[in-house]
Amino acid sequence: MQLIFATNNQHKVDEIRSLLTGELDIVTLKEAGIDIDIPEPYETIEENASGKSKTIYNMKGVNCFSEDTGLEVDALNGEPGVKSARYAGESRSFDANIDKLLINLAEKKDWSARFRTVISLIIDGQETLFEGISEGHIIPERRGSQGFGYDPVFVPAGSNKTFAEMSMNEKAQYSHRAKATEKLVAFLNNL
Ligand code: IMP
Numbered sequence: 767m768q769l770i771f772a773t774n775n776q777h778k779v780d781e782i783r784s785l786l787t788g789e790l791d792i793v794t795l796k797e798a799g800i801d802i803d804i805p806e807p808y809e810t811i812e813e814n815a816s817g818k819s820k821t822i823y824n825m826k827g828v829n830c831f832s833e834d835t836g837l838e839v840d841a842l843n844g845e846p847g848v849k850s851a852r853y854a855g856e857s858r859s860f861d862a863n864i865d866k867l868l869i870n871l872a873e874k875k876d877w878s879a880r881f882r883t884v885i886s887l888i889i890d891g892q893e894t895l896f897e898g899i900s901e902g903h904i905i906p907e908r909r910g911s912q913g914f915g916y917d918p919v920f921v922p923a924g925s926n927k928t929f930a931e932m933s934m935n936e937k938a939q940y941s942h943r944a945k946a947t948e949k950l951v952a953f954l955n956n957l
Contacts, residue, residue: 772832841874881942898945
């Protein structure tokens with residue numbers, strides 16, 4: 767089966783491709799010749815995921831999926847959450863986002879956090895959502911150089927490494943995106 771993955775984030779594409787074993791062929795927006803920066807104007811991760819897949823389905827009429835992810839920090843009342851990409855501004859700088867996060871957490875005692883991914887799949891006009899959560903905590907200094915986004919300061923429960931210190935396969939054992947993708951694949955296998 768072929769599905770368009772409605773994203774321009776190559777890290778997300780690489781992670782999801784590494785989880786697939788051949789039954790599913792994902793085509794990126796770039797590969798499909800769709801040059802669009804899909805807006806993420808909503809207040810929830812679910813609505814943003816949904817908005818992205820619906821934009822592509824309405825434009826092309828082809829089966830597709832998208833995902834939206836947020837880092838939810840307990841001591842910051844769930845922020846940056848749906849605003850994770852633009853936490854420190856429109857530049858969407860990973861470094862500036864981490865700096866802002868560490869400044870806002872500096873005086874807090876509880877550094878627990880989670881990544882939450884929602885995948886929105888549209889098959890023949892019918893939408894289904896899949897969620898994946900990775901519980902963990904934020905650390906005060908960056909460690910590691912792999913991955914992207916907040917990976918250098920996030921340690922998933924059950925490990926003492928940050929996501930940025932893990933290979934893609936190692937990250938997949940704990941990751942929100944891998945958990946949501948497993949649900950997506952199981953659903954597609956049952957169609
Ligand atoms: P979005 O889902 O494209 O809106 O991404 C939200 C932001 O969350 C990204 O820009 C990254 O900063 C961050 N993010 C999403 N997934 C991950 C991840 O797996 N690790 C670290 N940061 C992530």
